[in-house]
Amino acid sequence: MRVVICCVVFASTLWFFTSADGQIRRADAHQHSQSSAQLAVERSGQLSLVIRAPGANLVGFEHPPRNESQRSTLQRARLHLEKADWLRLPDSAGCTSSVNLSLPGFDDAENHGHGHDHAHQHAEFRIEVSVSCQPSEVPEWIELRLFDDWPDNKVIVVDAISATGQWRERLTAEQPRLVLQ
Numbered sequence: 001m002r003v004v005i006c007c008v009v010f011a012s013t014l015w016f017f018t019s020a021d022g023q024i025r026r027a028d029a030h031q032h033s034q035s036s037a038q039l040a041v042e043r044s045g046q047l048s049l050v051i052r053a054p055g056a057n058l059v060g061f062e063h064p065p066r067n068e069s070q071r072s073t074l075q076r077a078r079l080h081l082e083k084a085d086w087l088r089l090p091d092s093a094g095c096t097s098s099v100n101l102s103l104p105g106f107d108d109a110e111n112h113g114h115g116h117d118h119a120h121q122h123a124e125f126r127i128e129v130s131v132s133c134q135p136s137e138v139p140e141w142i143e144l145r146l147f148d149d150w151p152d153n154k155v156i157v158v159d160a161i162s163a164t165g166q167w168r169e170r171l172t173a174e175q176p177r178l179v180l181q
Contacts, residue, residue, distance in 0.1 A: 032056045033154040035146065041162035041180050045093070045133035047142065055106065055123040057153040058146075062123040064106055074106060080149065081127055088143035094134040102126045138162075141180055147173035 035053035042048075055062035058077050065071040080086070082099050089095045105123025133139055146153050156171040164181045171178060 033152055035153055035156045037144070037156050037158040039142070039158055039160040039178070041138060041160065043136065043138065043163050045095075045135060045137045045139075047095075047129075047131035047133070047139070049127075049129040049131070049142075051125070051127040051129075051144070051146070051156065053125045053127070053146070053153060053156075055125065058125055058150050060152065062105065064123070074103070077125070078103070081125065084129065086145040086149075087129060087131075088145060089131065089133070089139045090141065093137050093139035095131050095139060097129055097131045100128040100130075102128075139180060141177050143177045144171055145176050147176060 032054055035051055035057060037049060037051040040048045058081075059070070059073045061070060065074050078101060081101050084097055084099045087097055089097075103123065103125060131139075131142075144156055144158075146156060154172065158169045158171060158178055160167055160169065160178065160180070162181050167181065169178050
């Protein structure tokens with residue numbers, strides 16, 4: 001009986017998140033001024049962070065660049081994000097980080113100027129960060145300073161998980177620090 005109930009709930013949920021054209025919709029709504037992040041903290045001192053920010057938050061548009069000014073703005077944002085000076089960790093943890101950046105929707109030439117509706121033009125920044133700290137040294141906190149240079153990025157909602165629990169935090173320019181559990 002439990003299996004049947006689970007299947008019915010799953011099918012209902014899948015139906016709810018499926019649009020009329022058969023495409024699966026994302027459960028997390030696309031909201032301007034808000035980014036989302038997932039953080040996994042391992043006892044070994046490894047951290048994995050994935051941030052998704054709507055293009056409007058960081059560059060003011062969500063489509064492939066249409067002119068030189070937009071290309072330049074996108075390139076400056078890309079370089080700044082790849083540099084990762086917006087990511088802060090305590091010096092005592094001896095951490096190093098690497099960033100992998102992707103820009104889905106910004107390089108989609110098919111949608112460039114062909115009248116597609118706004119619902120299909122949500123270009124975003126996907127920032128994947130791997131952090132390695134001294135063996136078994138889990139940092140006490142992490143700061144995401146993705147507000148100072150981008151005032152349209154007002155909130156980052158972080159879903160975090162560690163060996164001691166799961167939690168959600170809302171980071172802002174006034175409070176960019178996430179204390180790790």
